Amino acid sequence: MKARGSLAVLLTLASACHREGEPPIRVGSKNFSEQVILGEIAAQGLEARGVRVDRRLNLGGTFVCHQALKAGELGLYPEYTGTAFTAILARKPVSEPQVVRAEVAKEYRKSWNLVWSAPLGFENTFALVVRGDLARRLNLRRISDLAAHPELRPGFGYEFVEREDGYKGLARAYGLHFEKPPAEMDLGLLYQALASGKVDVVAGNSTDGLIDAIGGVVLEDDRHYFPPYEAAYVVRGVTWRTNAAVREVLTRLSGSLSVARMRALNARIDRDKLRPEDVAREFLSSLKP
Numbered sequence: 120m121k122a123r124g125s126l127a128v129l130l131t132l133a134s135a136c137h138r139e140g141e142p143p144i145r146v147g148s149k150n151f152s153e154q155v156i157l158g159e160i161a162a163q164g165l166e167a168r169g170v171r172v173d174r175r176l177n178l179g180g181t182f183v184c185h186q187a188l189k190a191g192e193l194g195l196y197p198e199y200t201g202t203a204f205t206a207i208l209a210r211k212p213v214s215e216p217q218v219v220r221a222e223v224a225k226e227y228r229k230s231w232n233l234v235w236s237a238p239l240g241f242e243n244t245f246a247l248v249v250r251g252d253l254a255r256r257l258n259l260r261r262i263s264d265l266a267a268h269p270e271l272r273p274g275f276g277y278e279f280v281e282r283e284d285g286y287k288g289l290a291r292a293y294g295l296h297f298e299k300p301p302a303e304m305d306l307g308l309l310y311q312a313l314a315s316g317k318v319d320v321v322a323g324n325s326t327d328g329l330i331d332a333i334g335g336v337v338l339e340d341d342r343h344y345f346p347p348y349e350a351a352y353v354v355r356g357v358t359w360r361t362n363a364a365v366r367e368v369l370t371r372l373s374g375s376l377s378v379a380r381m382r383a384l385n386a387r388i389d390r391d392k393l394r395p396e397d398v399a400r401e402f403l404s405s406l407k408p
Contacts, residue, residue, distance in 0.1 A: 143171035147196035151306045152388045157197035159399035164368040194358045201348035205284035216347035232356035237373035239350040246325040247338045254336040261341040273301040274318030292344045328386025
């Protein structure tokens with residue numbers, strides 16, 4: 120309670136210290152729970168330091184957010200190194216996190232004057248998930264086990280179907296040939312469809328809060344197909360250079376989130392139905408000063 124009270128006082132003081140005439144920092148996010156939480160965490164952290172924030176959360180997919188950032192319509196948004204490497208830079212997946220991060224940071228700065236913050240501390244890789252009862256019945260433990268079961272019904276998000284590091288490349292790497300093409304659906308419907316038996320395997324994210332809630336089983340990426348997806352914030356170069364509060368807030372957040380912690384935060388929204396702003400506030404209150 121003491122931490123929450125301190126944060127509330129800080130936010131109240133900060134709101135009175137906004138410098139008039141200074142444009143707000145536009146904080147964006149993609150359109151799924153984790154992204155909205157991370158966007159809200161950055162927004163509240165900035166507001167606590169007296170920065171005016173214009174929220175553009177739940178904006179869309181990777182390419183929508185990237186284009187908005189390049190065009191100056193956003194000041195920053197959370198992203199993943201593997202997504203930037205394969206989807207934006209169109210590079211073939213590699214497995215070394217340091218190589219991916221260094222290449223992404225270099226190319227983003229060179230091509231668009233965009234800066235990557237230090238990693239937040241977790242990776243959110245793609246994860247193929249099946250129902251627990253199905254995994255036990257068919258002895259499904261690895262993605263390669265799916266090749267022997269073309270009768271299974273896959274359900275994927277639109278982006279996973281289209282991206283080179285998504286279903287197309289995965290099918291080639293593992294020799295997957297399902298009898299029916301994947302059902303394409305919004306990310307928010309994947310686990311509901313899986314739990315209800317409408318589909319048998321979905322492509323979610325390793326930090327999804329609903330995996331544990333529905334008793335899902337994450338299949339091992341035994342051929343190490345997916346590249347590392349370290350979470351961080353991408354920031355316009357001018358924003359990073361000229362706004363000390365942005366640098367301070369994002370630096371403070373580096374290393375603050377483990378996979379388990381992020382999955383728990385996601386579950387607070389997807390399972391417990393809390394508001395993203397409340398989940399973000401609880402998380403920021405738990406950080407050491």
